[in-house]
Amino acid sequence: MLSAALQAEGHRRGPHSPLITKLETVSRLSEGDHEALADLCADPREMGARRNVIREGERPDHVHLVVEGWAARYKLLPDGARQITAFLIPGDFCDLHVTILGEMDHSITTLTRAKVAYIPRSKMDALTERPGLAKAFWWATLVDEAVLRAWIVNVGRRDAFEAIGHLMCELYVRMKNIGLADGHSFELPLTQEELGDALGLTPVHVNRVLQRMRADELISFKSGLLTILDYRRLERASGFNPNYLHIAERPRS
Amino acid sequence: MLSAALQAEGHRRGPHSPLITKLETVSRLSEGDHEALADLCADPREMGARRNVIREGERPDHVHLVVEGWAARYKLLPDGARQITAFLIPGDFCDLHVTILGEMDHSITTLTRAKVAYIPRSKMDALTERPGLAKAFWWATLVDEAVLRAWIVNVGRRDAFEAIGHLMCELYVRMKNIGLADGHSFELPLTQEELGDALGLTPVHVNRVLQRMRADELISFKSGLLTILDYRRLERASGFNPNYLHIAERPRS
DNA sequence: CCAGAAACCTAATCCATGTTAGGCATTGTG
DNA sequence: CACAATGCCTAACATGGATTAGGTTTCTGG
Numbered sequence: 010m011l012s013a014a015l016q017a018e019g020h021r022r023g024p025h026s027p028l029i030t031k032l033e034t035v036s037r038l039s040e041g042d043h044e045a046l047a048d049l050c051a052d053p054r055e056m057g058a059r060r061n062v063i064r065e066g067e068r069p070d071h072v073h074l075v076v077e078g079w080a081a082r083y084k085l086l087p088d089g090a091r092q093i094t095a096f097l098i099p100g101d102f103c104d105l106h107v108t109i110l111g112e113m114d115h116s117i118t119t120l121t122r123a124k125v126a127y128i129p130r131s132k133m134d135a136l137t138e139r140p141g142l143a144k145a146f147w148w149a150t151l152v153d154e155a156v157l158r159a160w161i162v163n164v165g166r167r168d169a170f171e172a173i174g175h176l177m178c179e180l181y182v183r184m185k186n187i188g189l190a191d192g193h194s195f196e197l198p199l200t201q202e203e204l205g206d207a208l209g210l211t212p213v214h215v216n217r218v219l220q221r222m223r224a225d226e227l228i229s230f231k232s233g234l235l236t237i238l239d240y241r242r243l244e245r246a247s248g249f250n251p252n253y254l255h256i257a258e259r260p261r262s
Numbered sequence: 263m264l265s266a267a268l269q270a271e272g273h274r275r276g277p278h279s280p281l282i283t284k285l286e287t288v289s290r291l292s293e294g295d296h297e298a299l300a301d302l303c304a305d306p307r308e309m310g311a312r313r314n315v316i317r318e319g320e321r322p323d324h325v326h327l328v329v330e331g332w333a334a335r336y337k338l339l340p341d342g343a344r345q346i347t348a349f350l351i352p353g354d355f356c357d358l359h360v361t362i363l364g365e366m367d368h369s370i371t372t373l374t375r376a377k378v379a380y381i382p383r384s385k386m387d388a389l390t391e392r393p394g395l396a397k398a399f400w401w402a403t404l405v406d407e408a409v410l411r412a413w414i415v416n417v418g419r420r421d422a423f424e425a426i427g428h429l430m431c432e433l434y435v436r437m438k439n440i441g442l443a444d445g446h447s448f449e450l451p452l453t454q455e456e457l458g459d460a461l462g463l464t465p466v467h468v469n470r471v472l473q474r475m476r477a478d479e480l481i482s483f484k485s486g487l488l489t490i491l492d493y494r495r496l497e498r499a500s501g502f503n504p505n506y507l508h509i510a511e512r513p514r515s
Numbered sequence: 516c517c518a519g520a521a522a523c524c525t526a527a528t529c530c531a532t533g534t535t536a537g538g539c540a541t542t543g544t545g
Numbered sequence: 546c547a548c549a550a551t552g553c554c555t556a557a558c559a560t561g562g563a564t565t566a567g568g569t570t571t572c573t574g575g
């Protein structure tokens with residue numbers, strides 16, 4: 010039997026990196042665009058788990074791109090509480106165009122061991138000269154924004170069960186889209202505390218809800234591997250509608 | 263004594279429309295840029311309060327811009343609950359570059375009587391040809407994103423008192439920035455229900471918190487006019503840091 | 516200027532989630 | 546191989562905010 014990683018490889022839409030696969034959901038890119046993007050991911054920096062990629066208040070002169078592994082955006086409150094505002098998976102830019110804003114207003118940390126590309130501003134500017142990529146970057150930014158809005162709904166108006174289910178559905182669709190889901194399983198390297206920090210819950214309560222989801226036979230979640238046992242039911246139970254991810258093709262279930 | 267509106271006029275940074283005033287916080291714009299922007303706001307559509315500007319699922323071929331009055335982005339849940347994800351004040355685009363995404367994944371409604379400009383896509387494309395405006399639009403989009411992140415923190419990790427205080431501070435700074443605050447007063451035409459829908463609270467609880475804020479002599483809030491009686495204290499009590507709005511000059515207090 | 520609607524305010528009760536305080540299992544490491 | 550660290554799990558109890566159900570005040574349109 011093939012390893013999970015190799016199986017996932019076999020399910021990819023194309024032979025490309027997550028970044029290219031993702032950006033091609035907008036519109037077909039040219040050969041030159043492909044080369045330019047592949048070049049970006051060429052020499053990433055390897056980082057350990059839970060390392061700062063960049064911190065609030067810094068003024069980076071380069072852009073970060075997650076090539077492999079998971080990272081998270083977060084803000085710290087005066088009392089030390091943490092709110093995660095985004096999970097970054099391969100192909101996600103950490104801070105596209107921060108240079109326009111100047112100073113980071115939040116921090117980014119790796120969650121797992123990861124490969125992160127450091128892209129100088131000049132290179133980004135060159136990429137943006139290409140109309141296909143300029144449009145693709147706009148698309149990626151607008152989708153990030155849409156994800157933030159869905160996140161607000163999750164935290165503001167859904168109860169813990171729905172919110173966790175909704176987040177799982179979203180991450181499943183995103184992972185599937187870049188070829189990193191195998192059937193209804195994918196690597197979800199999040200602790201219960203990290204899930205809580207994302208959804209404004211305590212780890213204790215996250216645990217309660219996960220137990221219930223297991224008892225309901227909705228999911229199996231063990232040592233970083235999530236399997237959604239009944240995707241339709243989870244989708245319904247959490248009010249998930251993937252339209253905000255703006256991926257044309259919905260994943261089959 | 264001058265009317266509130268006229269006084270506010272006197273406090274403006276420049277003689278310009280909110281949109282121009284706002285975009286000039288990034289970088290100085292050219293004469294031509296000014297004219298192009300002024301042209302945008304020239305012939306807005308007048309709308310009543312609580313009218314849909316655009317609804318989830320629609321595929322607009324033009325962009326909307328709030329010229330006067332307030333609007334809000336929101337999503338409805340299956341059970342009818344509403345989550346507001348943004349307040350739009352004069353100078354805010356409702357859906358910059360939706361045309362890239364195709365379909366709206368949320369709805370927008372006016373909150374007050376309002377003037378909304380309808381800008382055809384072709385006109386937007388022409389504007390984006392101007393490097394100064396292209397950069398300004400990127401800036402506006404990135405700030406919108408930063409506001410969404412702050413909103414998540416508000417809903418996820420702050421209690422009701424802090425969250426309401428934080429929102430008031432943010433709206434104050436934004437209104438001040440476009441010349442629509444008079445001292446520490448500004449028009450905040452939101453019902454307690456709308457505040458609740460923004461922060462994931464019930465109107466009952468919003469009311470309790472407002473009463474407490476009044477008792478603490480932090481604010482006065484009556485018939486749509488909010489006065490922050492002690493800005494520093496409100497800022498501290500709610501953990502507000504305006505850095506995420508990326509406005510160079512902090513408002514004096 | 517009147518009537519109905521909308522918004523505001525309040526009180527009593529309830530519950531989803533937080534808090535505290537552990538014990539247990541797994542994993543990485545010298 | 547052991548032991549420290551981390552993450553997982555559970556239980557008892559506490560609470561912020563929801564729910565329900567009004568009454569009151571303030572708009573608004575005719």
